[in-house]
Amino acid sequence: xxxxxxxxxxxxxxxKRDEELLELMALHQNDELAAKVAFQVFYERYESYxxxxxxxxxSKFPRSANELFEAVFQNTFLKAYYSAATFDVSKVxxxxxxLGVKAWLGRIADNEHKQLLGKLVKEPFIQLIDDIPISDxxxxxxxxxxxxxxxxxxxxxxxxxxxxxxxxxxRYILVQSxxxxxxxxxxxxxxxxxTCKLWQITRANFRKIKSTARQKLFAKVAQILALKTD
Numbered sequence: 712x713x714x715x716x717x718x719x720x721x722x723x724x725x726x727k728r729d730e731e732l733l734e735l736m737a738l739h740q741n742d743e744l745a746a747k748v749a750f751q752v753f754y755e756r757y758e759s760y761x762x763x764x765x766x767x768x769x770s771k772f773p774r775s776a777n778e779l780f781e782a783v784f785q786n787t788f789l790k791a792y793y794s795a796a797t798f799d800v801s802k803v804x805x806x807x808x809x810l811g812v813k814a815w816l817g818r819i820a821d822n823e824h825k826q827l828l829g830k831l832v833k834e835p836f837i838q839l840i841d842d843i844p845i846s847d848x849x850x851x852x853x854x855x856x857x858x859x860x861x862x863x864x865x866x867x868x869x870x871x872x873x874x875x876x877x878x879x880x881x882r883y884i885l886v887q888s889x890x891x892x893x894x895x896x897x898x899x900x901x902x903x904x905x906t907c908k909l910w911q912i913t914r915a916n917f918r919k920i921k922s923t924a925r926q927k928l929f930a931k932v933a934q935i936l937a938l939k940t941d
Contacts, residue, residue: 718742718744718745718748719735719745719748719749720748721748721751721752724748724749724752725752725755727749727752728808729753729756729808729809729812730798730800730808731749732749732750732752732753733749733753733795733796733798733812734795735748735749736749736750736753736791736792736795737795737796739792739793739795746792750792751913751915753791753792754788754914754915755914756809757812757813757816758914758915760813760816761784761787761788761816761820762784764816764817764820765780765783765784765787765820765824766780769783769824779824779827779828781918781921781922782823782827783820783823783824783827784918785918785919785922786823786827787816787819787820787823788915790819790823791815791816791819794819798811798812798815869932869935869936870928870932872931872935873928873931873932873935874886874928876927876931877924877927877928880910880912880920881920881923881924881927882924883906883909883910884906884910884917884920884921884924885921885924885925885928887902887906888921903917
């Protein structure tokens with residue numbers, strides 16, 4: 712691969728074949744910008760497909776379906792991004808290369824699902840392996856810490872205090888998303904699309920902001936509770 716490939720635009724890459732996008736994604740160590748642009752187009756093409764795959768495998772575990780779904784969905788895309796060079800076009804028998812890409816993503820999702828199920832038994836929160844490599848701004852990653860037991864009224868006060876430390880965008884996305892999740896529902900496309908339009912973000916960044924906001928919230932709650940015990 713040519714390390715001096717000029718950075719194409721998203722519009723230009725939308726007309727490229729899947730294998731060309733994967734080739735650019737495989738350059739992430741040498742040409743990160745081109746790789747990220749290619750990944751955004753790849754994400755757009757396969758978001759709906761992977762959404763269905765992740766929802767299907769996670770629906771068998773309703774108690775942790777939403778948490779598991781988010782992790783399988785995002786981690787699969789991240790692993791596809793970082794291992795794009797392993798996709799072998801010559802082994803795809805189907806005339807339509809997209810069928811081979813879907814099968815590849817399906818295998819990654821299945822393996823990720825199995826690994827996360829094992830972690831779910833041991834850990835209170837499933838950690839995403841990384842952020843989606845598309846960002847309009849740098850978002851701070853804060854690790855999740857365990858929250859202590861306190862009366863509900865006190866928890867509500869602590870939660871409101873922690874929520875106030877988030878940006879307006881983070882708070883809106885997290886609170887509105889949680890309202891759906893409490894009812895055991897997956898986030899509808901109409902909600903995601905309207906939120907992206909409201910805050911002028913991509914669908915990939917919607918999930919990234921939601922995940923990061925949740926981690927920040929748990930960390931802030933843990934910090935407030937720790938100060939109370941001092």
